[in-house]
Amino acid sequence: MAYTFQVTIDSTDPHTLADWWAEALGWEVEPSDEQFIRGLIEAGHASEDDTKTHRGTLVWKAGAAIRHPEGLERAPRVLFQFVPEPKTVKNRAHFDVRTGSDDPKALVERLIANGAKHLHEGHQGPSVWTTLADPEGNELCVSH
Incomplete structure (x- = not known):
């Protein structure tokens, strides 16, 4: 089941x-x-x-x-x-927000304007993402 x-x-x-x-x-x-x-x-x-x-x-x-x-x-x-x-330590799980056809940079800018904090940029092979923290410090990634 x-x-x-x-x-x-x-x-x-x-x-x-x-x-x-x-x-x-x-x-x-x-x-x-x-x-x-x-x-x-x-x-x-x-x-x-x-x-x-x-x-x-x-x-x-x-x-x-x-x-x-x-x-x-x-x-x-x-x-x-x-x-x-x-929250005091890094999350063991987080959301990967995929923008599809929308511009991930535009979403990152909007989330930061609404209280997210930029943590770092990442890449592996052709995949690229931005890691942010929400207003309470929970990590999330934004990519295509």
């Missing part, structure tokens, strides 16, 4: 990082269901301490997710989950 999966990224500010990655990839942040959240609080299954307001919307503090605009059939969901400690 084949299994499905989601990719989970630890974050000190998951909603802001989900916004950043959704914009970077052209994906969508999953909407929050405020009525559902309030219903769980009223029923005693959650508390106000489990929530916060992000961009005017009540959300779970624990995390935020993004998905490809064509749905989970196209690409796995990415969940950004809250952890109290910041």
